[in-house]
């Protein structure tokens with residue numbers, strides 16, 4: 422078992438844990454409220470109930486997908502907690518992907534001004550990203566992640582065995598974040614992905630978590646250096662919204678990274694070899710770059726939370742492991758994106 426410690430909580434990582442009782446030892450008297458989605462419930466309800474002995478579990482099951490991550494559903498969960506008499510010292514457990522950890526984290530932060538939270542992430546994205554760093558969010562109307570808080574869990578229990586049942590789309594989705602993390606912080610991650618049939622070892626997942634941890638500790642509230650984790654996300658988020666989320670987060674982030682490299686090369690900031698290497702790597706893993714033109718996602722770029730009226734803080738990569746944040750004006754960004762389009 423690997424343990425990664427953040428200032429307020431530990432992340433326990435292993436291929437599989439026999440049972441979770443030792444993690445819940447401090448919460449013997451607490452009721453357990455588990456939020457999940459229908460896929461995870463179907464696949465792992467029995468597993469979780471077996472791993473938590475002699476405890477009743479109150480389940481709240483969401484329809485799967487980002488459409489469920491709404492303020493309305495957050496209040497539906499609150500309704501469920503109230504009806505079942507949840508108190509601050511009870512436990513709210515997020516059991517699922519990033520949608521589940523985001524909405525459950527959000528509810529945990531506002532219900533009675535804060536209820537105990539445990540994350541048991543079951544996708545690559547939730548294991549290496551959404552369950553770490555305290556960001557919670559729900560979507561409101563068409564605005565993604567527009568409502569949110571910072572709120573830490575008490576523990577994160579990370580079992581890589583859950584990843585065995587992910588569908589191909591979700592694996593590619595996770596690749597986006599893994600490739601990003603490799604490029605900005607740890608090339609070993611890229612080497613491991615390059616091996617083809619990836620075994621999601623606790624080592625691979627831990628490496629990615631370590632990079633996120635570094636940025637989270639330095640800049641918890643995402644005012645400066647934590648923005649680096651946004652590499653590929655400015656354009657990625659715009660593309661997700663412009664395609665009505667038909668392009669998944671990870672795939673959009675890959676597209677966003679390619680665009681960020683193209684913009685960097687155009688502006689003389691990025692080593693052009695990096696783009697060639699990334700394209701070659703993507704070809705190997707079978708990623709097809711979507712043919713999306715600037716016009717299609719332009720309006721969504723302006724909705725980026727990091728954008729201002731005169732421009733946006735944009736994450737460039739000068740070379741592998743050399744990210745650089747610079748403010749770029751909207752007109753310069755447009756010029757670079759349009760002129761590098763094929």
Ligand SMILES: NC(=O)c1ccc[n+]([C@@H]2O[C@H](COP(=O)([O-])OP(=O)(O)OC[C@H]3O[C@@H](n4cnc5c(N)ncnc54)[C@H](O)[C@@H]3O)[C@@H](O)[C@H]2O)c1
Pocket residue numbers: 458459460461464485486487490517518519520521523543544545546547550551552553554555556557558566583584585586587588591594670
């Ligand atoms: N808070 C943060 O810091 C942060 C960071 C990154 C992403 N996010 C958010 O995370 C979300 C994306 O996360 P995601 O990719 O995990 O999406 P997701 O939660 O929608 O999960 C993807 C799909 O995988 C299924 N699934 C989950 N675990 C499974 C398993 N073990 N086996 C089989 N299927 C399984 C789910 O039912 C779903 O259909 C987005 O809403 C994004 O905004 C948040």
